[in-house]
Structures are given as structure tokens and as C-alpha cells.
Amino acid sequence: MAPGTAGSLHRTTSLHAADQAVGGVDCGSCNVRHRVMCSVLDDEEIVRLQAIVREIRLEPDQTLFFEGDRAEHVFNVRFGVLKVYKQLTDGRRQITGFFFAGDLLGFAADGGYSYCAKAITPATVCRIPRRALNALFGEFPKLEEHFLGMAADELVAAQDQMLLLGRKSAQERVASFLLRLSLRATRRGRQKCVIPLPMSRADIADYLGLTTETVSRMFGRLKRDGIIRIPTPHQVALLRAEELSNLASGDLDEGL
């Protein structure tokens, strides 16, 4: 039996950040203004969006919403990192994604959120009511189109992750993980090959379907072989990305 990191199963707290809007926002000056769904709207249109958006601040480990909550909002990450996970009744946990600044979060079928979302670092997110958003879809079709595209992207990522979880070895999983993170970091403007690892080893393990010990061992092996450097537990430098790419066993088309 593959175990997840045990944890509290149900809501351990009534902290329910999704209901604690701090206040309105100024979308025009938003730091992720041009990297998110808002990018398809011009300055006049965005004030319409701004009217329905509220800002939420999260402390590390604070929950944004729980599995099963009525899905009344979607969220756009402005600062910080969140994790999204599902768990089994005995506490085994699977993180299905990490969400960084600019990412959209909270897509759900009508049955409510099918997963739990929690902050890893201090974070700020925009809260957008689904009802109001649906109304905006009618006015700005390109907004809905963009949503569809983002859903498709998430599906592609999910399929990659299924391949990783179903068929890759521990070393391949860790290598793939580091490469993906690096890719995201560079896409987001970072040129250096030192990539931040805001999440804990336990989170990485729960994302890769491994244990913290195995993750740590694989990191150790990569370090020993001179492929990465680990200045601090939350930073990794890719010394030989090519080598890492070989270890990752990329899938057929994308030359990860």
C-alpha cells in the first residue's frame, strides 16, 4: 500500500478563507494583469471584471476551500504558492497541482470543489464569483474562450501527471518534477538556474506519489552525481539539465 502523509482528515478549523474577502482590487495595476485571463480584456472591459472581484490574503497552511464545498468562486493567484489535493478516508493524500502567481484555481463541476486548496506560502488571490463570471461570459466571449483554453491546458498537465504517477520510477518522477518547475520558473521570467522549492519534502512526495524519504534519497542521489546542487532545502540549482532530462524519460512529443 502506497501511503500518503497522514494528516487531519476533515476540517480542523473553521478558517475558511474563501469567505474572508479583504477588499476590492485594482485590476488595472495588478501584478499578473498580463499573464492571466484578464489579459484578454482591455482597460475598459477590465473594470467590469474588477467590480465583481475581491481580494483574499492567506497565511501559510491556511485553507482557501475544502473538498466538497459549494463551488461558488474561482480564484486567480496574485502572490504566493498554493497546493491542491485530494485525500482518502485514511489520510493518504495526493497533491494534484501547485498553483503560482497567475494561475487560475477552482474550476469545478457543479457538485462542488472536488479537492482542497491550501496556501504553502503567504499568498494573495482574487476571488471571482462564478455566477457573475458566467454573466460576463455573455458580454465578453473571448473571456469564455480563454477559460476553455485554460481548462484544456490543465487537462494536458493532468495527463502528463497520470503518466508520471502510473509509469515512472522514483528517480524519473523527481527529475521530471525539477524540470517542470524549472520550465515554469524560466517562463515566468527567471533566468537563473537556481529554482525555488517553496513546498516541503512531504508536499513533493504527495505530489509525486512517493514518500518523503524516497524524495530525499533521490535528491541526494542527484546531488551526489553532480546533476543538481541544493544550497538550501528550498532551493535547487540545475547543474546539468541535459543529464536531468535524460533521467526524466520525457514522453514522446514534448521534449521535456
Next chain:
Amino acid sequence: MAPGTAGSLHRTTSLHAADQAVGGVDCGSCNVRHRVMCSVLDDEEIVRLQAIVREIRLEPDQTLFFEGDRAEHVFNVRFGVLKVYKQLTDGRRQITGFFFAGDLLGFAADGGYSYCAKAITPATVCRIPRRALNALFGEFPKLEEHFLGMAADELVAAQDQMLLLGRKSAQERVASFLLRLSLRATRRGRQKCVIPLPMSRADIADYLGLTTETVSRMFGRLKRDGIIRIPTPHQVALLRAEELSNLASGDLDEGL
């Protein structure tokens, strides 16, 4: 290292069913008319859809499209069963989904299909050009809304599968698989508890991240314990669904 069933890596044939339209269709009399996206359109509207749709027939093992193909169409399954999979360069394979009558197939980001789709049984699918479909979205907003909903549903399913692949034991995977199939079968009108297994053991293994031997052993164990009956290798009767549900370790909310 977790192995996939080895297979031909790249296109072994130029058979490219997506380009071989058989002919037009009569959406009004379609067998899945009221179970698919078309269900949101009335009789007048559906002729607009009908105009852009072509029908494609597939033999077992025939490929509908390959990983990396330009994603110019989406497909609606009318008859039969398809599988969708990704693979690694060394042939390890992960099936990310089985598609039955009424299912929509071929959602993709703009970069082309991220997976390969192949028929398991003789199958018939509707081929819908994305460009023309996008144009229809403008006319029938509810159509696009429906698409968004289906994408969300697929995302939920993908997350369930990640939990299964990352954290469930072999027995739990097989039990969950049988329960899911049973759920789908009953949803689709079948009342009997004998569910058809159109796919091979190798396909099941590649879907569950296991080997054919392990799948076979788990089936054997469930049979030995009187939980299922296996009249033929491609049929399973759930004798004690309650018991099976216990073995499956459902996730927190959905009482699978």
C-alpha cells in the same frame, strides 16, 4: 521501474482515421442525441451542427489520431469504445481514459493532441471541426457553456485518477476501476450487475498503472473471495458491491 506494456512507439501505419470521413450524419436520429453536447440544442439548431459533422468508422485497434497531430477536430463517440493514452520513449504506456458512447474526445490545447486515441471495439464517432465549432459557439452560447462543463468533469475525473495512481494499492485500484465501470454502465441504463469489460487486461493494467499479471491476480483474489464473478474474461458480475466499495478506499467526499 514500473513498466508499461511495450508496443510500437510511433505510427506503425498511416491509417489515420480522423481523415477518413465516411459521410454526413443525421443528428436528429442520433442514438446519443440526448446524452451529449447536442442535448443542449433544439431540433432547429442541431441542423446547424449537423452541417459540419462527419461520421467516422473505426475497426478495433485502429487509431483515430496520434499524439502530436494537429488538433483540428473534436469527436463524439456514437458506438463502441475507444482508449486514449500517452507513452514514454521506451514504450511504457499510460491510458488516461476510456471513452464510451456519448463521450466527447479530443479536447486539446493548441499545440496538438497530447495523446493518442485508438478504438478498442468497432466504433463510430462524429468528427467536428474545431474552427466551425468555435463559430457555432458564438451563435449558441449554451453550447460553449456545455463544453466548459464537460471539461470540468474531465478534470475531476483526472484528479480522481491521480489519487488512484499515486496513492492506492493494486487491490484498491482494481476495485475502484470495477466500481467506476459499474457506475457508468448503470448510468447508461444498464440495470444488470454484469458489466462488460471490452478492454484487454493489458489495457486495464496500462490504465491502472499496473502489469497484466497483477491485474489478473487481483481479479483472481476478488473472485476467490466471492466478491465478483467472471463468466468470461470480458464480463464481470459484482456479487458484493458493498464489499468491493470497502476495498476501493473511496476518497473523502464521493461515496464511491
Next chain:
DNA sequence: CGATGCCTTGACCAACCTCAAGTGGCGTGG
């Protein structure tokens, strides 16, 4: 009637998990 392909079963093995101990950074308090 043999060949082929799929499924099943068994014996063995290794990758990864489990359990346990040890290290190091950081905050607190004396």
C-alpha cells in the same frame, strides 16, 4: 491439429515503503 494470442498462475526479485535514528537550522528562554 498445430499456431497464435490472451489470460492465468507460480517462483523469485527489487524498488520503494516502513521504521528508526541522526543531523542541522531556527526560535525561545535562561
Next chain:
DNA sequence: CCACGCCACTTGAGGTTGGTCAAGGCATCG
């Protein structure tokens, strides 16, 4: 300033699940 505790991470020893390899049943097909 140092002692202490805490927590995350690392490292090691040993066990279990599920993979590997191999053989055997059983149906279909020529």
C-alpha cells in the same frame, strides 16, 4: 551568548508490494 526543543530533512536497515520471468490453460483460427 548558549542551552534547549522543535521540526524538517537526511540517512540507514530491513520488510512488503508488486514487478519480472517463465510456464501452462484455453479459446480462436487457419
